[in-house]
Amino acid sequence: MDDAAVLKKKGYILGGRLGESSFAKVKSAYSERLKFNVAVKITDRQKVPTEFLEKFLPRELEILSMVNHCSIIKIYEIFETSGKVYIVMELCVQGDLLEFIKGNRGLPEEVARRMFRQLCCAIKYCHDLDVVHRDLKCDNVLLDKDMNVKLSDFGFSRRCFRDGNGKILPSQTFCGSAAYAAPEVIQGIPYHPKVYDMWSLGVILYVMVSGFMPYDDSNVKRMLRLQKDHQILFPESLSMECKDLIFHMLHPDVSHRLRIEEVLNHPWLQGKHLMAHRF
Secondary structure (H helix, E strand, O other): OOOHHHHHHHEEEEEEEEEEEEOEEEEHHHHOOOOOOEEEEEEEEHHHHHHHHHHHHHHHHHHHHOOOOEEEOEEOOOOOOEEEEEEEEEEEOOOOOHHHHHHOOOOOOHHHHHHHHHHHHHHHHHHOOOOOOOOHHHHEEEEOOOOEEEOOOOOOOOOOOOOOOOOEEEEOOOOOHHHHHHHHHHHHOOOOOOOOHHHHHHHHHHHHHHHHOOOOOOOOHHHHHHHHHHOOOOOOOOOOOHHHHHHHHOOOOOOOOOHHHHHHHHHHOOOOOOOOOOO
């Protein structure tokens, strides 16, 4: 059976294509039960690598079935046929954050602050559950009709494992995009997965308020050198508070990189004034 027939049996009328990722395509559909449009992520088992099928996909399905937060994409139903996996989820009609930023050439700090706070709340919720995303980027942040943030694409997510003393065990898999990847991940060093998420969040905030990437990933060796030297070129228009937050999220030393609670309590996110900092 083709996708339309499979979905029809489940009470969905298939619509047009919304987009696609490396291993899946996303289409719109009308739910006869819910009486509104939804998005359906369709993964063809025949077209994905064995590692993805055996490791990453089961993790994604497990995590999607357990998370429930207003700033994480809502999942309505997950079902499988012998050849495909269908994830029925909330339709975000405003598209993704990257397109929104491009269309506005960067966002005013007030707009960025509201959206970034929502995203950070979603990450805190995940981290409190010992779940890490590991592919945070503007393309994976969707916007609903009211311009609220919805974190999506948990394809590289996983639960954290802890040793006998309760310490989180490092991850070793390279996940995500080089432009959003922390220096320790690019270098292939076993990394703390929650601290990796924090670097990627810092990149997202930089892109939100500037309209461009903090580092050019066309030359990864040069990018890595700038990251390790903690060199960040800020637009002059940015407030000192915003620069301070990004500077401490994009810290090459993982022991000094801000954790999610520290980000949420930072004066910029709280809307408070900071003393002048020099960069």
